Amino acid sequence: MSRFRYSFQKIVDLKTNEKTQAEWILSSAVNDLRVEEDQLSDLKHHKSEVQETLVSAAANRTTVSELMLYQKYLDHIDHQILNKNAAVRAAQINVEDKQSNLTAKMREEKVWSKAREKAKLHFTAALLKKDQEALDEMSVSRHKQPS
Numbered sequence: 001m002s003r004f005r006y007s008f009q010k011i012v013d014l015k016t017n018e019k020t021q022a023e024w025i026l027s028s029a030v031n032d033l034r035v036e037e038d039q040l041s042d043l044k045h046h047k048s049e050v051q052e053t054l055v056s057a058a059a060n061r062t063t064v065s066e067l068m069l070y071q072k073y074l075d076h077i078d079h080q081i082l083n084k085n086a087a088v089r090a091a092q093i094n095v096e097d098k099q100s101n102l103t104a105k106m107r108e109e110k111v112w113s114k115a116r117e118k119a120k121l122h123f124t125a126a127l128l129k130k131d132q133e134a135l136d137e138m139s140v141s142r143h144k145q146p147s
Helices: 009-059 064-144
Strands: none
Touching: 009 064
16 A cells, blocks of 8 residues: 655645744744733833822922922833833734734645645545455456356
8 A cells, every 4th residue: 555645745844834933923922012011011000109209299398309300200201101102002013913924824834734635535535446446356356267
């Protein structure tokens, strides 16, 4: 009995590898997005703490220059938050791009895998037909032999 050899197996393997690589790249992009979101959350939390400190300082005896320093620092944090929001949006777009790339790679792999399975089914059917013909021939030969 001969073995099934698919002439395009290297393409199937390549498409599988491309899909796996796209999964890794998407995973990395998702991780980058989480890092950006965590940093944004930390900045917002830090801003809240500084605002509380500013309110507390304003309620106590504090110089105007100190209050202005707090306000300047809050402005700096607001600027960082704006930049981080932009970084989060960029990371989200990157994740969406990598997801669509993975979807395309999965589709390509599925097409080639189905083609391979179809070829294997044809091969198996042809092999079974050949075996059945051989059995039929042996049966006919035995039937024709005088007993």
